[in-house]
Amino acid sequence: MFEDLGKILTSSEYMGYIWQGFGTTLLVTLIAVLIGLVLGFIVAIIKIAALNSKWMKIPAFICSIYTTVIRGTPVALQLFLMVFSILAFPGFKPVAAILTFGINSGAYVSENIRAGIMSVDKGQMEAGRSLGIPWTYTMVKIIFPQAIKNVVPAIGNEMISLLKETSIIGWVGSTVGTLTFDLNAASGIIALGLGGAYLAPSIIVGCFYLVVVYAMVLLIKLVEGRLRKSDRR
Amino acid sequence: MIAVKNLYKNFGKTNVLKAVSTTVEKGEKVVIIGPSGGGKSTLLRCMNLLETPTYGEVWVEDKLLTPVDPYLHPEIIRLSSTYKRMTEGGATDEEVIAEIKKNDLLRRFEGRDYASAIRTYQKQNTLDVNLARRKIGMVFQHFNLFNNKTVLDNLTLAPITLKLKSKAEAEEQAYALLKRIGLEDKAKVYPSTLSGGQKQRIAIVRALAMKPDYMLFDEPTSALDPEMVGEVLSLIKELAASGMTMVIVTHEMGFAREVASRVLFMADGVITEEGAPEELFENPKTERLKDFFSKVL
Numbered sequence: 001m002f003e004d005l006g007k008i009l010t011s012s013e014y015m016g017y018i019w020q021g022f023g024t025t026l027l028v029t030l031i032a033v034l035i036g037l038v039l040g041f042i043v044a045i046i047k048i049a050a051l052n053s054k055w056m057k058i059p060a061f062i063c064s065i066y067t068t069v070i071r072g073t074p075v076a077l078q079l080f081l082m083v084f085s086i087l088a089f090p091g092f093k094p095v096a097a098i099l100t101f102g103i104n105s106g107a108y109v110s111e112n113i114r115a116g117i118m119s120v121d122k123g124q125m126e127a128g129r130s131l132g133i134p135w136t137y138t139m140v141k142i143i144f145p146q147a148i149k150n151v152v153p154a155i156g157n158e159m160i161s162l163l164k165e166t167s168i169i170g171w172v173g174s175t176v177g178t179l180t181f182d183l184n185a186a187s188g189i190i191a192l193g194l195g196g197a198y199l200a201p202s203i204i205v206g207c208f209y210l211v212v213v214y215a216m217v218l219l220i221k222l223v224e225g226r227l228r229k230s231d232r233r
Numbered sequence: 234m235i236a237v238k239n240l241y242k243n244f245g246k247t248n249v250l251k252a253v254s255t256t257v258e259k260g261e262k263v264v265i266i267g268p269s270g271g272g273k274s275t276l277l278r279c280m281n282l283l284e285t286p287t288y289g290e291v292w293v294e295d296k297l298l299t300p301v302d303p304y305l306h307p308e309i310i311r312l313s314s315t316y317k318r319m320t321e322g323g324a325t326d327e328e329v330i331a332e333i334k335k336n337d338l339l340r341r342f343e344g345r346d347y348a349s350a351i352r353t354y355q356k357q358n359t360l361d362v363n364l365a366r367r368k369i370g371m372v373f374q375h376f377n378l379f380n381n382k383t384v385l386d387n388l389t390l391a392p393i394t395l396k397l398k399s400k401a402e403a404e405e406q407a408y409a410l411l412k413r414i415g416l417e418d419k420a421k422v423y424p425s426t427l428s429g430g431q432k433q434r435i436a437i438v439r440a441l442a443m444k445p446d447y448m449l450f451d452e453p454t455s456a457l458d459p460e461m462v463g464e465v466l467s468l469i470k471e472l473a474a475s476g477m478t479m480v481i482v483t484h485e486m487g488f489a490r491e492v493a494s495r496v497l498f499m500a501d502g503v504i505t506e507e508g509a510p511e512e513l514f515e516n517p518k519t520e521r522l523k524d525f526f527s528k529v530l
Contacts, residue, residue: 121375121377121380123373123375123376123377124377124379124380126283126371126373126377127371127373127377127378127379127436128379128391129283129363129366130281130283130366130369130370130371130373130440131366131367131370131390131391131439131440131443132363132364132365132366132367132391132395132443133363133390133391133394133395134363137394141390141394142379142381142382145381146380146381
């Protein structure tokens with residue numbers, strides 16, 4: 001195995017695959033996270049707004065079907081469905097795959113955000129409303145800023161699992177140089193080159209994941225620290 | 234004046250308020266006392282619609298805050314198809330209306346005349362609840378200061394957001410209010426660093442920053458350490474002396490007696506007894522109230 005490790009680390013061809021896969025993994029995760037955040041935020045707002053307005057009841061029902069289906073089925077199934085049937089246009093594979101991860105993440109993020117909003121003391125909304133401030137303003141100025149603090153750790157967690165979930169993107173077929181060729185796919189191609197030795201490339205790829213996750217953890221801590229300002233003073 | 238008419242509030246199958254009616258006139262200091270779970274806080278919270286009554290109406294001045302309750306308007310009942318059907322059977326107007334009220338016979342759809350009468354009445358009399366709340370300050374048991382805002386921002390948020398004052402005007406007013414309670418030095422701190430008594434006094438002046446005509450106090454001292462109760466009560470007394478119309482739910486009997494112009498005793502969702510404080514405290518008439526006093530005094 002050590003021999004294999006050495007071979008990979010010294011081969012510019014293999015390391016090229018890995019760096020390329022690394023770039024793909026980062027890019028796919030980043031875009032999926034952004035889609036997930038936007039989608040999750042919108043869905044959470046619709047669900048929360050349904051508590052206040054009867055006009056949001058039907059959109060909220062649709063949203064809860066979305067979260068139920070997405071959280072209730074394996075992401076691999078969603079990926080295959082999107083790539084091979086719903087969005088099966090020629091040359092559309094990477095886009096469909098990235099969208100899948102974004103949509104998948106959105107369902108989890110929406111529940112995190114919703115939980116964060118619900119965790120803010122009911123009295124905060126009542127205080128705002130009792131002063132005559134409309135629901136929407138109270139939500140934006142009082143509830144969201146407090147909810148964000150509660151939500152950041154959970155969202156960070158979701159980002160980390162999303163990073164690793166993207167490792168199945170190669171299952172829909174990955175070609176070197178496209179946006180479906182990620183770290184895991186690089187590991188596969190190297191393993192084939194080494195005659196089926198999967199362990200060594202997997203370990204190297206694993207280290208890349210670990211470094212990224214650690215960087216994410218630091219980032220989350222930084223954001224959390226900033227948001228906790230009003231608690232400490 | 235805040236008037237509640239025939240108010241019912243059901244939480245699921247529990248009836249928290251049962252046909253409560255009372256009117257708080259300008260300048261009155263109404264104190265509501267009674268055992269826990271008797272509906273005191275619910276009644277208070279219905280007055281600014283933080284709680285939506287199941288039946289009944291809430292009026293502020295000559296404006297309606299709740300939807301119309303048709304049972305309170307015989308002229309609307311007379312337009313309903315149920316009424317028409319029942320009078321065709323030969324019953325008199327009074328009988329039919331009494332029967333409808335008693336047995337809750339009005340349905341959701343009662344014909345076009347009935348629906349348009351309700352719409353018209355609503356249009357003529359309803360006031361947007363957000364506008365009404367500007368004039369009705371509320372103080373909560375757990376203070377409910379905005380945790381993510383400094384004390385100063387707590388005091389200026391509503392006037393600025395609702396565009397009633399410029400930022401400079403609102404801050405000037407906020408400092409004046411803080412000075413009045415001796416907490417000017419706390420303007421820039423966050424609520425989490427304050428004591429309970431300080432929080433509650435700031436919550437009171439936060440409500441005052443809207444220049445309300447009425448103040449509702451929901452057990453303002455119940456969550457305080459004993460040594461802080463005095464400072465909050467004396468601020469409320471000061472406010473009472475300045476002529477503010479107030480409704481106070483409290484367990485502080487001495488304070489109730491001192492500040493009230495009228496005391497309501499609520500138990501089991503009804504106003505069991507009401508009157509001037511001397512009268513009520515010296516000569517309780519009902520067994521329920523005597524029993525209550527024997528436990529708390």
